[in-house]
Amino acid sequence: MGVNRPVRSKPLPMSSPHPAHASAPFPLLTAQLRRLTAELRGTAASFAQIYFIPSASAGLLLFAVLTLADGTVAISGFAASFVASAVAIGLRLPRESRHTGLYGYNGALTGIAFGALWQPNAIYALWLAICVCLTVMATAALARRNLPALTGPFVGVMMGSWAMQPGLGLTPRIGALDCGTGTPGFVFCAVGQVVFVAPLVLGLLVWYVLALWNLRATLWALAAAVVVWSGIALTAAQWPALAGQAVGIGVNAFLAALGLGVFGRSPALRFVGAGLASLLCVALGTWLGPLGWPYFTLPFNLAVWIVLAWSDAPRPLVR
Missing domain, CATH: 1.10.3430.10 (Ammonium transporter AmtB like domains)
Structure with a gap:
């Protein structure tokens, strides 16, 4: 006489308390945070x-x-x-x-x-x-x-x-202090004035940040700015109107020398660019000044574009 034995059913696989897809949001969130x-x-x-x-x-x-x-x-x-x-x-x-x-x-x-x-x-x-x-x-x-x-x-x-x-309906703000041309500190003030930072001390800080990135290019640009400042200081007495454009000249000359250095041009061409930017500042200031129009950094752009088109050198950065 056969004995009826209970049939053992196969154990069901235990379900994990943490579904496989539960951890998916974490890598996704990490990737989003990285982006x-x-x-x-x-x-x-x-x-x-x-x-x-x-x-x-x-x-x-x-x-x-x-x-x-x-x-x-x-x-x-x-x-x-x-x-x-x-x-x-x-x-x-x-x-x-x-x-x-x-x-x-x-x-x-x-x-x-x-x-x-x-x-x-x-x-x-x-x-x-x-x-x-x-x-x-x-x-x-x-x-x-x-x-x-x-x-x-x-x-x-x-x-x-x-x-x-x-x-x-844009309402003008009271302008910041200008850079005085009486001392060589003008060149550091002009460096800060690129981003409308007027105080000399803060201009020095801006220059220091630039020097940390590329000391050689920054020093050459500063040297070009010193030459430009010397020209302004020597001619200011005979040409008083030039003093009113000093900040614009300093800003555009420094940027032109710095930019041409970044584009791999020689120091001589950097000085040429700074000088050309200065002349363009005088020309544009004479034309736009009576109309009350600022030229912003237009001389810097024109000077660098002209020197880049005229010279031939590798371009490490497209700006």
């Missing part, structure tokens, strides 16, 4: 790219100096840089260039200039956002053609804004 960090580094690097430095850490140092000089200007510049980064992402521009601030530095400089020249309000914010978008698109268009944008997009939107400011 966000990289984009924020590009936002910071935009400040440094104004001086041809593709570095987020240098950008943060320059932002700190700008904050010490004028908090409103610093906030306006940061907001503009953030918008520029967002626009570059939306346009799907090359990631590496985004992360070095290549598409944002003209926007950051535009935000800095807006903060230095006009009082913030709703129209200010809206128009600044439009201008920043235009600078990103212009910089990208020039980069695709392998043409150095320099600060051309910034000059374009700033001159347009200056022409439209009565209709836009």
